[in-house]
Amino acid sequence: MDPFTLPPVAAALDLTYRGLMALTDLLEPVAGAAAAAAAVILVTLLVRTVLIPVGIAQARAERTRARLAPRLAELQRRHRKDPEALQRATMQLYADEGTSPFAGCLPVLAQAPVVSVIYAVFIHQQIAGHGNDLLGQTLAGVPLGTSLAQAIGAGASVPTLAVFAVLVAAIAVVGELTRRAVAPGGLLAPPATGSGGTGAATPPNPLAAPGMQGVMGVLQFMSAAIACVVPLAAGLYLLVTVWWTFGQRVLLRRLFPFGDAVHPARRAA
Known part of the structure; x- marks a missing residue:
């Protein structure tokens, strides 16, 4: 059974379709044949703008995890032979701090329905019983409902392959920039020593750990x-999202640096 045929989902799909068509018609005098692609980009920017508060919460959560890293390491050392005790102590630590090990995951979860709906809008021939005119929209001559895998299977032309090559390469580039930025010494990594010349080590960047570097490579x-x-x-939605996310993380890391992630009691001491 196609879940997109369920009444609530079908209604959301139809609403998204009508919104994109209206925005496409509005942008056509300016963007011409690329109006639908421009509409998708504008919708992406709108979604990302709405999620800015969530991004701020994510940056704060990363800073909190950095502050808790030494205490978590101590718990792992203390309970290394008792996984259940380690889990209880870890969850208690997060509870005492008013946070969660899963804090900061909301941006990905919040976008999942949006990505699913945009995906569905461009693969269904019919939506809510009527034809899908969005399937006829193109970008540089490439139908917006076509994937690279489909294009290759159909014997895609060089211009079509070039459009997809640029798209995939641009996504890979920002993935590599992100991986390097969170590596030790990178743009999103904390300095090696604390401020003020004290030489005190700052809390480690949890994303700079060797395991997380591997995860970042996989995600890329x-x-x-x-x-x-x-x-x-x-x-296109994915492309705009990954570049927005990178830029937002750079900005928010400056606003919420890891170097300020010292526990208030320790700072007072």
């Missing part, structure tokens, strides 16, 4: 891989 590959199999419209 996954983002580029996803762009190869989803419709071009969804790929």
Whole structure:
């Protein structure tokens, strides 16, 4: 059973379709044949703007995790032979701090329905019983409902492959920039020593750990891989999202630096 045929989901799909068509018509005098692609980009920017408070919460959560890292390491040392006790102590620590180990995951979860709806809008021939005119919209001659995998299977032309190549490469580039930025000494990594010349070590960046570096590499590959199999419209959404996320993280890291993640009691001491 197609979940997009369920009445609530179908209604959301139809609403999204009508909104994109209206925005496409509005942008057509300016963007011409690329109006639908521009509409997808504008919708992406709108979604990201709405999620700015969530991004701020994520930056604060990362800073909190950095502050708790030494205490978590101590708990792991103390309970290394008792996983259940370690789990209880870890959750209690997060509870005492008013946070959660899963804090900061909301941006990904919040966007999942949006990505799913945009994906669905560009793969269904019919929506709520009427034809889908968005499937006829293009970007540089490439239908927005076509994926790179489909294009290759159909014997895509060089211009079509070039459009997808630029898209996938741009997503991979920001993934690599992010991986390097969170590495030790990177733009998003904390300094090696505290301010004021005291030489006190700042809390470690949890994203700079060797394991997390591997995760970042996998995520980079996954983002580029996803762009190869989803419709071009969804790929545009992904492209704008990853670049926005990178820029937002750079800005928020300056506003909420890891170097300020010292526990208030310790700072007073």
